[in-house]
Amino acid sequence: MLKNIRLIGAVFLTAIAMIACKEDFPVDEDGLLITSRTQCYVSNFELLGSDFQTVRTKNAVVDTVALTVDVEVFYGTDLKSLRPQFSLVTDAKLEPKITGKVDFSDLENPKKYTVISGNRQVKKTYTVKITVQKP
Amino acid sequence: MKHSYLFGLIMMLSVTFVMTACDDDDGLTVTPKNELQNDVIKRTLGPNMVGLNIEFAYAMAIPKSLGKLVSAQVEASIGGAEGTYLDNKSYYTNGSGQDVGIEVGSASVTSGAKTTVTFTKDTIAATLRYFYRIPNAARGQEVTFKFSANASNGQTVTYSMGPYKIAQMDMVLDLDVKDSTAAYISIADMAVYGSADAAAKADKIDLVYLYRSIPNITFNHALVAPSNKEYLPGVKLPAGVNRSAKINKVWALRDQQLARLQFGVFIDDPDFQQLSITDAPDFAINMRAEAGAWVETADGKYRAYIYMNSINNTTKSAKISIKRYTLK
Structure with missing residues (x-):
């Protein structure tokens, strides 16, 4: 009888040890934490040239209702190699990812970027409209 | 029986102490070499460009009891362009941070790839600067330098520097x-x-x-x-x-x-x-x-x-x- 109690005790302890440290942190396919936040917007936008200096003539206008980013760039900006930078609300992420230079030269078909909220349920697609300063 | 073990143990410990106790070589004390010696540093940084200088400082010294310096020379593997010279001044830095040169030899003589300064002052220690004007012939190649000094007691020392890559640009x-x-x-x-x-x-x-x-x-x-x-x-x-x-x-x-x-x-x-x-x-x-x-x-x-x-x-x-x- 005593032997059985010892055995049961050992099994219990092992089971507890095996499950005790497992906490559930959900992550998405990029290894980023999925949270409960539902906010989904762009808070700021920056555009750098090939020399890593800004090409904006003034602050970009982000419209979170119309889902547009309007930015005017200097005359003589090389639109083929620009480096966009999005500031997003906490826990949100951007799709497609920006990995380096982006070609914005096709002004007729503006680039689109999708913001995905912290809970990964809300998606909003922003259109980046670029206008070049004219003399 | 017990005591003899104890005695042996004490003896062994004593021997160990004796062997390690007097080892006071701290590695900091240097015994000076009683001979002619030399050393070189390269002073210029960055790519070696044709038309610019590579600058070295060549130091040499001999104990007073052995004699004095007679000459110093540098031989480059590719002869330097016009403007290559070995300074005949030895420099010290004064209180304001200025380098002050004191002439210790005759102006350098270059023959082929070899540049020589002959000491005219009674000198036992000097640091001479060597300016190698990179010639067009060295473009894209590697250059080595052989520094040497002679003393009045017949001793000669040499110091090799390089190879240094000369830029294509x-x-x-x-x-x-x-x-x-x-x-x-x-x-x-x-x-x-x-x-x-x-x-x-x-x-x-x-x-x-x-x-x-x-x-x-x-x-x-x-x-x-x-x-x-x-x-x-x-x-x-x-x-x-x-x-x-x-x-x-x-x-x-x-x-x-x-x-x-x-x-x-x-x-x-x-x-x-x-x-x-x-x-x-x-x-x-x-x-x-x-x-x-x-x-x-x-x-x-x-x-x-x-x-x-x-x-x-x-x-x-x-x-x-x-x-x-x-x-x-």
């Missing part, structure tokens, strides 16, 4: 460009031409410098390939000047040899070899002072870095310096 400093009068830049010649000369050398003109002050936009100082008419407002190109080029604007790349500022940044051969600007445009406007641009000529023969040393909006001019690499 060319460099030209402080070219004056001016809107319309000296505006045509040739990477092949590393020179700036006026419109009459540019017409004669039309196949060598890669860039046009211009300054424009246009309302509502920032144009200012620009480097534009002759092929791009949109960014050459009001420029009447000389006949035949129509080449293209790739131009990639860079900010805050202040190569020390071009800028001669406090920044320890150097552009070397590998930077040109690895440069990839195939998607770059053929113009760069709003060039500011201390900015620069990578350039690749249309025929793919040259890659260059053009640095803006200074700009002047009033006189519509700028001072530029160029490093150029010839592609094989």
Whole structure:
């Protein structure tokens, strides 16, 4: 009888040890934490040239209702190699990812970027409209 | 029985203590060598460019009891260009931080690749500076140096330095460009031409410098390939000047040899070899002072870095310096 109690005790302890440290942190396919936040917007936008200096003539206008980013760039900006930078609300992420230079030269078909909220349920697609300063 | 073990143990411990106790060599005390000695440091940094100096400081000394210094010489594996010399002064730094030279020998004599200073003063220790003017013959090759000193007791010491790689690049400093009068830049010649000369050398003109002050936009100082008419407002190109080029604007790349500022940044051969600007445009406007641009000529023969040393909006001019690499 005593032997059985010892055995049961050992099994219990092992089971507890095996499950005790497992906490559930959900992550998405990029290894980023999925949270409960539902906010989904762009808070700021920056555009750098090939020399890593800004090409904006003034602050970009982000419209979170119309889902547009309007930015005017200097005359003589090389639109083929620009480096966009999005500031997003906490826990949100951007799709497609920006990995380096982006070609914005096709002004007729503006680039689109999708913001995905912290809970990964809300998606909003922003259109980046670029206008070049004219003399 | 018990006591004999104890006795043995004590004996062994004592022997161990005796063997380790007196070892007081702290590794800090140096026994001076009683002979002629020498040492060399290289003083210049950055890529070794043809036409510039490589500077060394060559130190030698002999104990007074053994004699004095007779001569010092340096032999380069490739003879230096005119202007190569071994300084006949030994320097010390005074309280204000100035290097003060004291003449210790006759002016150096160069024969072939060997430069010699013969001591004229009674000298037992000296540090002589060696300036090797890199000759065109050494371009792309490696140079080694053999420093040696002779003493009056017949002793000779030598010290080898190198090999040092000599860069392929060319460099030209402080070219004056001016809107319309000296505006045509040739990477092949590393020179700036006026419109009459540019017409004669039309196949060598890669860039046009211009300054424009246009309302509502920032144009200012620009480097534009002759092929791009949109960014050459009001420029009447000389006949035949129509080449293209790739131009990639860079900010805050202040190569020390071009800028001669406090920044320890150097552009070397590998930077040109690895440069990839195939998607770059053929113009760069709003060039500011201390900015620069990578350039690749249309025929793919040259890659260059053009640095803006200074700009002047009033006189519509700028001072530029160029490093150029010839592609094989």
